[in-house]
Amino acid sequence: MKPPINERAIALPSLRIKEKTLVFLALSVLTVFLPTIIHSQLITGPLVNMSLILAVLLVGPFEAVFLGLMPSVFALASGLLPLALAPAVPFIMISNAIFIGVYHYLGRKNFLLSTLAASLLKFLFLYGIVHLLLNTLLAQKIVENLSAMMGVFQFLTAIMGAVLAHAVLSFIKYKNNSKIRL
Numbered sequence: 206m207k208p209p210i211n212e213r214a215i216a217l218p219s220l221r222i223k224e225k226t227l228v229f230l231a232l233s234v235l236t237v238f239l240p241t242i243i244h245s246q247l248i249t250g251p252l253v254n255m256s257l258i259l260a261v262l263l264v265g266p267f268e269a270v271f272l273g274l275m276p277s278v279f280a281l282a283s284g285l286l287p288l289a290l291a292p293a294v295p296f297i298m299i300s301n302a303i304f305i306g307v308y309h310y311l312g313r314k315n316f317l318l319s320t321l322a323a324s325l326l327k328f329l330f331l332y333g334i335v336h337l338l339l340n341t342l343l344a345q346k347i348v349e350n351l352s353a354m355m356g357v358f359q360f361l362t363a364i365m366g367a368v369l370a371h372a373v374l375s376f377i378k379y380k381n382n383s384k385i386r387l
Contacts, residue, residue, distance in 0.1 A: 229264045232256040236276045254366020266309040273301030296334045300327045324363035331359050
């Protein structure tokens, strides 16, 4: 008996549970260890966002949300995210879940719409949290640093990640002649 396939996930004809697990592990390694090696938000951000979209489409939304929890913790542990910004970690995790949820809901309907909507909502959530909630809890200098990290960079890295994910999926579709709908 075949295991049930997530109807919302793009399933390659030959992608079985073992292969989905391997894809998930590869994406996990990318999102967890990349921030510890490369300390640049403009490089790691798009790659993490690409991994989240690939996880949504190839593995499933719940696995993608789990994957979205890890980068912030490891970015904090590796020093990419300064310790003073630790209070922002739960909000970064929530913003990744928002990004994943919106992309999961809209992703198969329209690439441009899903990319813009998911990226914009992630950005608006983070930007709003930094200015409304954290502004009252943290010192002004920390809020300024958070604003720089959680501002337009988040929007741009989310869009760049979606474009990278689309390129990877296009390559997979081309190589496998599969019926992946992008």
